[in-house]
Amino acid sequence: MSEESKPASLGIDAAYQLSDVTKTTAQYQSLTPRWLTRVLEWKGLETGIFRRNRVVEDQSPLEVLCSQIRKETVIPQTFIDYEEKPREYVLNSISAIINIDTRISDIYSVPHNQIREQLRLAIESIRERQEGQLINNDDYGLLRNVPDSQRIQSRTGFPTPDDFDELISRVWKEPSFFLAHPRAIAAFGRECTRRGVPPATVDLFGSHFLTWRGIPIFPTNKLLVDGVREPKGKAGKTDILLVRTGEANQGVIGLYQKNLPDEQSRGLSVKFRGIDDKGIASYLLSIYCSVAILSDDAVAVLEDVDIGNYYDYN
Incomplete structure (x- = not known):
């Protein structure tokens, strides 16, 4: 049937104007599970010290x-x-100010409330920064505070079962978990498979994790590869941590300020700062945190691990 002989009907573009669209909330690709903040034991402080x-x-x-x-x-x-x-x-402060035009929040808050969404995304961003600081902060970060006696180098450059056993020998008093970049975990899995000792898995928090000697290996992109979270090439250098957590175990503990005014969640406050004469509502988000290594043998690090594929070089 030719175009001229088709019966007249409502067009797609016109029909679209009467249709309803199901919308997602804003998808934030940079967000991660932040396993470190989940598995650390946390201690609330009264005075921030x-x-x-x-x-x-x-x-x-x-x-x-x-x-x-x-x-x-x-x-x-x-x-x-x-x-x-x-x-x-002394607890470190991580803060952000969110400004929202009240005219926009009044008119465009169905089906998703604009103020709630802006605060949700800002809180997630601050939590991401918090995990990064727990690992990389120049003062209290785990990597900066591993004693020299607890630092080891890979035997081959690639993360091997022997390297992981060496880490366990340094944190042998009830080690809690390994922490590594996802690419480092993949490299370790390849080395285990190449040697015929594929690592077992364990279900925790509704997710699957590789283990070594029964110790779970949690992924985080805050252990940087060549200084970045998401390396583009196949190769790169990173570090792998083994941690014992818990105050009773003289391990590593997270620190936060408890009983904050306007507390939204652990150590995080959301304060309404008011509305200016232009109708801009302002919110101050602050999180107060640190991390302490109670005894030197509570943490060890495997340094300068190569994440590249072994077969790319042999």
Whole structure:
């Protein structure tokens, strides 16, 4: 049937004007699961300052006791000494201001409330920055505070089972989890498969994770590859962490300010700053956080790991 002989009908463009469209909320590709903030043990602070007291361990108490024993009837005397200048952690502030035109929020808030969506996305962004700071902050970040005795280099450049075992030997007192960039986890999986020891998996938080020696390996893109979160090429260098968490285990703990005014979630406040004479509503979002390594053997790092495929180089 020719175009001229088709019966007249409503066109698609015109019909579209009467149709309803199902809309998603704004999809934010940069958001991640942020496993580190989920699996860390967190301690709430009253004043924003945390003091880490430690024992002076130049000589063990047992050695002192034995050195003082002369006769069986002598009662040994000793004491446990403390550091005189313990480290103190002051919570770090991560803040953002969100401005919203009230005219826009009044008119264009169906089906999705504009104020709620703007705050949701801003909170997610701040939480992403928080995880990045827990790992990379120049003052308190995990990578910056791993003792030299807990830093190791890969035997081959690629992350191998031997390297992971070496990490476990440094954090052998109840290690909690490995932390690695997704590309590093893929490289480790390839090395395990090449050696005939594919890693087992475990279900946690409704997701599947590779494990090594029963310890889960959590992915994060905050452990950068050549200084970036999302490397473009096949190769690159990164680090892999092994962490023991928990205050009772003398491990790594996250710190936050509790009982904040206008608290929205753990350590995060959302304060309404008012509406100016141009109708712009303003909100201040602030999160207060830090992370403390309670004992040196609570964390170890495998440095300068190559994420490239082994077969690309051999």
